[in-house]
Every structure is written in structure tokens, then in C-alpha cells.
Amino acid sequence: MTIRILVVDDHPVVRDGVAATLAAVEEFEVVGQAGNGVEAVRLAAVLDPDVIVMDLRMPGGSGVDAVRELHRRGLRAAVLVLTTYDTDSDTVAAIEAGATGYLLKDAPTETLVAGVRATAARETVLSPTVATRLASHVRRPSRSAALSAREREVLTLVARGTPNRAIAQELFVSEATVKTHLTHIYDKLGVTDRAAAVATAYEQGILG
Structure with a gap:
């Protein structure tokens, strides 16, 4: 399946x-470029991309404002x-606005290619630095039960942006087992979604 991409910077x-870089990947198609959020x-x-790779701080319309507007309009593209930038204000604002993933330009x-694939599948992907910052805004765990070896394997793959189906294939289990x-x-x-799980796991040292 071709993943249609809009690049914004x-x-x-x-x-x-x-x-x-993205156009060189076989299943990617870069359908357009933009210089600001507006x-x-x-x-x-107009282009109906699957994924928008979006910078944040841009004159003439920020990335965070663009993410909010995309959601307000009901456009299906994942961001x-x-x-x-990996400051708290940038990271949290982008995630709260509805961004699916957050990577740094370095x-x-x-990692970028995997991030685009994960974003297209609506799977959260966060760079380690960003996950650590985001963790400070996530509810602290309510219990300290240790993760099993298999749960750690699953969480490691989640942190890489791997979809459930691919995790199941890699670990030779069913998708229901992954869930x-x-x-x-x-x-x-003590979390409720993938992004919070990854962020908390980095904070606690479960993921390195």
C-alpha cells in the first residue's frame, strides 16, 4: 500500500x-510540500495525504496551530x-493538539522512515528525548508491578512505532495476544494509551 506524504517545513x-529521503522509499509517495502551517x-x-511530516516553528503558521486546524476540519491525515525543538511547551502542545508522532531532526x-510507517498506521512514535519530557505530564503509575520479559519485548517494539500486526509477526503470536x-x-x-506507556517506560528506565 502506498503511503501519501505531505512535507511541511x-x-x-x-x-x-x-x-x-522519503520519496526514495518504495511504498512512499511525496504528494506535496508546504512552507508553513496555513x-x-x-x-x-486538496491532496488528502495519509501522513503530514510537520515542522513546528514556522513563520506564517505554526505546526501546532496546523494540527489543531486539521482536526477541527476533520481531515484524515495523521501528523x-x-x-x-524538544522543549516541554513544544512537545506537549503538539501531542495535545493531536499529533500522532514526534521525532527530532537528528x-x-x-527512524524517520519507520516513524512515517507507524504514523500512517496511527501508531504512536516518540523519540526518547521527547518521551522523557512527555512523561512529566503523564499520570504517575498507580502500581509498581514489573513487566514480564514478553511485555518488555512488546513495549520495545511499540516504542519503535511498530504496528500491532507487525509485532505479532515478529514475536510469532496472534494480534489478539499483542493487544x-x-x-x-x-x-x-498506570496509563491508558501507547504514547503514555512509552513515555512512562523511558522515565522509569524500562526502555533505554
Whole structure:
């Protein structure tokens, strides 16, 4: 299945570089580029991409405002933030606005590619630095039960942005079993979703 991508960044050289990197992946198609958040929303409505790779701080329309507007309009594109900034204000604002993933621009190419795939599948992907910052805004765990070895394996794959189906294939279990492991992980960490589980796991040193 082809993943249609819109790349948004106010620096043309960076934007072109990200677009070229993603276009080189067989199942990716870069359908457009935008230089600010306002243009990103306009193009998203016209081009209907699966994933928007979005910078945050841009003159003429920020990424966070764009994410909010995309959700307000009911546009289906999932947003993967790709930015230089990992401050609390940027990280939390983007996630709360509805971004599916958050990576920093120094991420390796393979991490970016995996992040786009995960975002297209609506699977949360967070860089370790971002996850640590986000953890401070997540409800602290209500119990300290240790994760099993298999639960750690599942959580590690979740942190890489691996969809449930791919986790099941890699671990040679059913997708239903993966969902059961995730339920146990959420319960033990005192969280309710994948992003919070990854963030809390980094904070507690479960993921390194």
C-alpha cells in the first residue's frame, strides 16, 4: 500500500531533503510540500495525504496551530512532527493538539522512515528525548508491578512505532495476544494509551 506524504517545513533545503529521503522509499509517495502551517492545511484538504511530516516553528503558521486546524476540519491525515525543538511547551502542545508522532531532526533516516510507517498506521512514535519530557505530564503509575520479559519485548517494539500486526509477526503470536499484552502493560504502568506507556517506560528506565 502506498503511503501519501505531505512535507511541511519553512526551510526549503530541509524540506527538499526530507522529501527526497522519503520519496526514495518504495511504498512512499511525496504528494506535496508546504512552507508553513496555513499552507499545510490548505494542501492537506486538496491532496488528502495519509501522513503530514510537520515542522513546528514556522513563520506564517505554526505546526501546532496546523494540527489543531486539521482536526477541527476533520481531515484524515495523521501528523508526524519532525522538528529541532524538544522543549516541554513544544512537545506537549503538539501531542495535545493531536499529533500522532514526534521525532527530532537528528533522527537517523531509518527512524524517520519507520516513524512515517507507524504514523500512517496511527501508531504512536516518540523519540526518547521527547518521551522523557512527555512523561512529566503523564499520570504517575498507580502500581509498581514489573513487566514480564514478553511485555518488555512488546513495549520495545511499540516504542519503535511498530504496528500491532507487525509485532505479532515478529514475536510469532496472534494480534489478539499483542493487544492482551498491551492491556497488561497499560495496567502495570498506570496509563491508558501507547504514547503514555512509552513515555512512562523511558522515565522509569524500562526502555533505554
